[in-house]
Amino acid sequence: MVMAETTSCGCDICHGAPTQNETTTLVNERYRLLVQSVVDYAIYMLDPEGYVSSWNSGAQQIKGYSATEVLGRHYSMFFSVEDRAAGLPATVLEIAAREGRYNGEMWRTRRDGSRFRALVAIDAIRDDAGRLVGFAKITRDITARWQAQVALEESERRFRLFVEGVPDYAICMLDPEGRIRHWNEGAHHITGYASEEILGQRADRLFDRDDEPAAVSPMFTQAAMHGTYETDHWSRRKDGSRFLAQIALRALRDANGQLHGYAIIIRDVTAQRATEAELEATRGQLIHAQKLDALGQLTGGVAHDFNNILQAITGSLEVARLRLAAGDVDRAEQYVDHAMQSIERAAHLTRRLLAFARRQPLMPACVALNPLVRSMQDLLVRTVGARIEVTFALTETPLHVFCDPSLLETALLNLAINGRDAMPDGGTLRVETRADRDETGEGDGYAVLIVEDNGIGMSEEVAAHAFEPFYTTKPQGQGTGLGLSMIHSFMLQSQGRVQLRSAPGQGTRVELYLPVCTPDAAAPARLAHGVERTDP
Structure with missing residues (x-):
């Protein structure tokens, strides 16, 4: 009998396909491996009474317990003492059994006794007949997120307390379209609008006026x-009244530059601006009163200064008349010229007073210093009087300085008069010129005009105020208090400086530092007021 050859039919049985039990076992194993591989979540099973029946690696990492330490123990071991005393473990399972699921946040305890904030999900597991066979429990440690949320809420709470605690400022948050999203109590106080009346409205309604369109869009x-x-803008309250609002608007952008809205701070400055206007008016009245007081001081002082010039003019004309009577026409003409120079100096004094009051510009030129001083020798001698000896120590070095020559003459005359007044019983007045040189022979670009007396001198306190306008130690009507002040102003305008040295009983020394210059050979040989450019 011939046996037929056996061949494979190609069915699953012939290929050795897994049975149903084998398939179930394979799926369960894969599920177990999946659950065990999750380390950020505690995933474990509970029986219907709440005893732990499985434990994954994530549960061990989060809670600190190994599987052998928790299997068969009641899950209430993870609750805090307070929660266990309140019966919370049983309540949670009861809710999960009744509703099918329980979700919540609560504190949990680790093996080492530390606590962590847990996000908990418990699902009830039932068989095909609907009988409860246990619970699937998932726990996640959200302590870091919870702490960040608490910190954010605390920050927001403090910010809200701060914003709400400022009644004099309207502090508001706006969306990118300018609609109001937050409205503090200060805004209610200033505008009269409650938050429920204004939230969601555009900020334009706060700034419209009957006589002009709203300026909010350009502001944004x-x-x-x-x-x-920032700007000041008239705004409108709920009752229709207007107030002047000081507005500070800031755009709110994230790190990428995306605009998320605006913060606006509004302050009612109506009363403040009215007070400032009133103060400004009062200040104007005070300045006017001060001018009247200064005018009173100037009346006597200027008369005194002009009287000195008139004495010089009178003296020159009297001598000229005597020379004419003697037939000495040349000498008479010289004294007439001296009188004319005194008249010009009187005009310069008037012009200087106007310049002091009105800040008129200077007329600087390159001036030969020594010839200017020599041209004033006779005037200075006659001005200080016979009891004062005037000596001159002019350097042989040609010195040219850049300044207004008429103002320099006035400064020299004022210093001579001050020296005379400081020597009521007579004395010596010394006028000196020199180049400003250091020990190495190098200069710093200045020539120095020095006027020194051996009079009564000044105390340190008086010297500290000597250059202040209207400050004088002379009797009423014998000085304006402007002499040294005008000299100080003149030196500053000429890019120079002035130094004063004085002590009681030791006289006074005033040094004028004037910037040097190079004379222009193409310019005329004479400057204004008859001062030659060339040194002797």
Whole structure:
């Protein structure tokens, strides 16, 4: 009998396909491996009474217990003492059994006794007949997130307390379209609008006026372009009254530059601006009163200064008349010229007073210093009187300085008069010129004009105020208090400086440092007031 050859039919049985039990076992194993591989979540099973029946590696990492330490123990071991005393473990399972699921946040305890904030999900597991066979429990440690949320809420709470605690400022948050999203109590106090009346409205309604269109859109445009925008703008309250609002608007952008809205701070400055206007008016009245007081001081002082010049003019004309009577026409003409120079100096004094009051510009030129001083020798001698000996120590070095020559003459005359007044019983007045040189022979670009007396001198306190306008120690009507002040102003305008040295009983020394210059050979040989450019 011939046996037929056996061949494979190609069915699953012939290929050795897994049975149903084998398939179930394979799926369960894969599920177990999946659950065990999750380390960020505690995933474990509970029986219907709440005893632990499985334990994954994530549960061990989060809670600190190994599987052998928890299997068969009640899951209430993970609750805090307070929660266990309140019966929370049983309540949670009861809710999960009744509703099919329980979700919540609560504190949990680790093996080492530390606590962590847990996000808990418990699902009830039932068989095909609906009988409860246990619970699937998932726990996640959200302590870091919870702490960040608590910190954020605390920050927001403090910010809200701060914002709400400022009644004099309206502090508001706006969305990118300018609609109001937050409204503090200060805004309610200033505008009269409660938050429920204004939230969601555009900020334009706060700034409209009957006599001009709202200027809010340009404000937002400027803030968006430049980050901030500040202005004063008339605004309207709920009752229709107007107030002057000081507005600070800031664009709010994230790290990527995306605009998320605006913060606006509004302050009612109506009363403040009215007070400032009133103070300004009062200040104007005070300045006017001070001018009247200064005018009273100037009346006697200027008369005294002009009287000195008139004495010089009178003396020159009297001598000229005597020379004419004697037939000495040349000498008479010289004294007439001296009188004319005194008249010009009187005009210069008037012009200097106007310049002091009105800040008129100077007329600087390159001046030969020594010839200017020599041209004033006779005037200075006659001005100080016979009891004062005037000596001159002019350097042989040609010195040219850049300044207004007429103002320099006035300064020299004022210093001579001050020296005379400081020597009521007579004395010596010394006028000196020199180049400003250090020990190495190098200069710093200045020539020095020095006027020194051996009079009564000044105390340190008086010397500290000597250059202040209207400050004088002379009797009423014998000085304006402007002499040294005008000299100080003149030196500053000439890019120079002035130094004063004085002590009681030791006289006074005033040094004028004038910037040097190079004479222009193409310029005329004479300057104004008859001062030659060339040194002897």
